[in-house]
Amino acid sequence: MNDLYRIGLEANAANYAPLTPLVFLDWCADVYPERLAIVHGERRFSWAQARERSRRLASALAARGVRRGHTVSVVAANTPEMIDAHFGVPMTGAVLNTINTRLDAATIAFTMDHAETKVLITDREFFPAVSGALRQCEVNPLVINIDDPEYDGPGELIGELGYESLLVGADPGYQRIEPTDEWQAISLNYTSGTTGNPKGVVYHHRGAHLNAIGNILTWNMPRHSVYLWTLPMFHCNGWCFPWTIAANVGTHVCLRRVDATAVFRLMREEHVTHFCGAPVVHNMLIQAPAELRAGVGRVSAMVAAAAPPVAMIEGMEQIGFDLTHVYGLTETYGPAAVCAKHEAWDELDIPARSQLAGRQGVRYLLEDGMTVLDQETGQPVPADGQTIGEIVFRGNITMRGYLKNPAATQDAFDGGWFHSGDLATLEPDGYVKIKDRAKDVIISGGENISSLEVEDVLYRHPAVALAGVVAVPDPTWGESPRAYVELTPGGQATEAELIEFCQASLPRFKVPRSVVFCQLPKTATGKIQKNILRDWARSADAIE
Numbered sequence: 001m002n003d004l005y006r007i008g009l010e011a012n013a014a015n016y017a018p019l020t021p022l023v024f025l026d027w028c029a030d031v032y033p034e035r036l037a038i039v040h041g042e043r044r045f046s047w048a049q050a051r052e053r054s055r056r057l058a059s060a061l062a063a064r065g066v067r068r069g070h071t072v073s074v075v076a077a078n079t080p081e082m083i084d085a086h087f088g089v090p091m092t093g094a095v096l097n098t099i100n101t102r103l104d105a106a107t108i109a110f111t112m113d114h115a116e117t118k119v120l121i122t123d124r125e126f127f128p129a130v131s132g133a134l135r136q137c138e139v140n141p142l143v144i145n146i147d148d149p150e151y152d153g154p155g156e157l158i159g160e161l162g163y164e165s166l167l168v169g170a171d172p173g174y175q176r177i178e179p180t181d182e183w184q185a186i187s188l189n190y191t192s193g194t195t196g197n198p199k200g201v202v203y204h205h206r207g208a209h210l211n212a213i214g215n216i217l218t219w220n221m222p223r224h225s226v227y228l229w230t231l232p233m234f235h236c237n238g239w240c241f242p243w244t245i246a247a248n249v250g251t252h253v254c255l256r257r258v259d260a261t262a263v264f265r266l267m268r269e270e271h272v273t274h275f276c277g278a279p280v281v282h283n284m285l286i287q288a289p290a291e292l293r294a295g296v297g298r299v300s301a302m303v304a305a306a307a308p309p310v311a312m313i314e315g316m317e318q319i320g321f322d323l324t325h326v327y328g329l330t331e332t333y334g335p336a337a338v339c340a341k342h343e344a345w346d347e348l349d350i351p352a353r354s355q356l357a358g359r360q361g362v363r364y365l366l367e368d369g370m371t372v373l374d375q376e377t378g379q380p381v382p383a384d385g386q387t388i389g390e391i392v393f394r395g396n397i398t399m400r401g402y403l404k405n406p407a408a409t410q411d412a413f414d415g416g417w418f419h420s421g422d423l424a425t426l427e428p429d430g431y432v433k434i435k436d437r438a439k440d441v442i443i444s445g446g447e448n449i450s451s452l453e454v455e456d457v458l459y460r461h462p463a464v465a466l467a468g469v470v471a472v473p474d475p476t477w478g479e480s481p482r483a484y485v486e487l488t489p490g491g492q493a494t495e496a497e498l499i500e501f502c503q504a505s506l507p508r509f510k511v512p513r514s515v516v517f518c519q520l521p522k523t524a525t526g527k528i529q530k531n532i533l534r535d536w537a538r539s540a541d542a543i544e
Contacts, residue, residue, distance in 0.1 A: 068093030105132030
């Protein structure tokens, strides 16, 4: 039987175009060319100027050989150049790789080698790690320097090619290279797993487009919102908000370094309406002197990372912020679940309301599915709030896969779902609540820390026989790493000595905040029982 609705009705240029977030920039610049797009210190750019900067960047990259499928890496703070890159790099057909500015030289080198970086755009603040990485890596990228006038600290430029001078000689009318299809890679984000080896998570144009729109719909953002960049743009492409703010025709308010005085000042001066961040950012605002908040209106805040403490949720409400809790992973473009609020919750007291708001919630509007599966049967667990399973996702805002790692990709997509590795229950109202982490990953200040990576460093110390690293509750960072160490017979070491030893090999945020010397619990075969260590870390005595 003929399908009357397909014959002769194939897609063509008149009725189909691959989804891409690049279209948002054109719409802004065409419809609201003079509207304020970017604020950074004394620098202010309209949407017409923002498009011109991105086009000039794309033109300059293309003139230097950047083509479809090439990788352009960026090590930079939350500055206008990062916004330029989110549009200008994919305009050439290339893939944007934003690198965590907190990483050490060896990890940056690994990332650039694995990504086969052709061009590196970097801010002089990060000269020590970046210059060290360039000495270690096998690739030899063209280096472009950002010299931000808002930065007056130490640092050096690498080579002589400056970002702003690069734009001056480029074509402001550059026409972007359209994606061959919407599954074409737009960005590459690296995430550390329990092995300590970063995995390259590939985002596609379709997912970036849809999650950018999903942020607006899920957060109920009014057009022309003013967004403060307290969330690093290197983290999951800033949860897709560089593209979201263009779709919203809003204003980016850039911020190099987060501190309470600067945050409240910008909120007041720029009339900020929205910001995102890990629990550490929200705790900082709660603990800030009340006088800093003077003149700040009601602002919408979004929090993610480890399950936020109820006290933090209560605190944000008490100081007048409208907090939304989201959940996701690098593999889901950042937030793919939201603890959607209900009017009935308004009738509850703050503690009860905060308990409900602290759950991981339900799928994003533009994610097709989210549930909790029994790890033995692969079937959804009952919605009883008791049965534990693994959180899984499926849909258009799930990664394309892991770069050069088909085995890990296949494992992640087993059974037609993306497996998060997080253990949770399904509540009677259909909301998901995390109970534990299947993987030994510590989430501190929104950043993943591989416990095995930290343990590997500890094992290098001659006095360490066994080491187990787990998350301990942290009122500032959500979680922080704690090391449990068993010394060799006759071996001697102090807590301060081991912390200093780790600092020589790890970025600061991965270094254990505390070390406990003990006989580690082991199975009959000698395997360290991490579940017991986690119980110790979560005990009342562990919360300092």
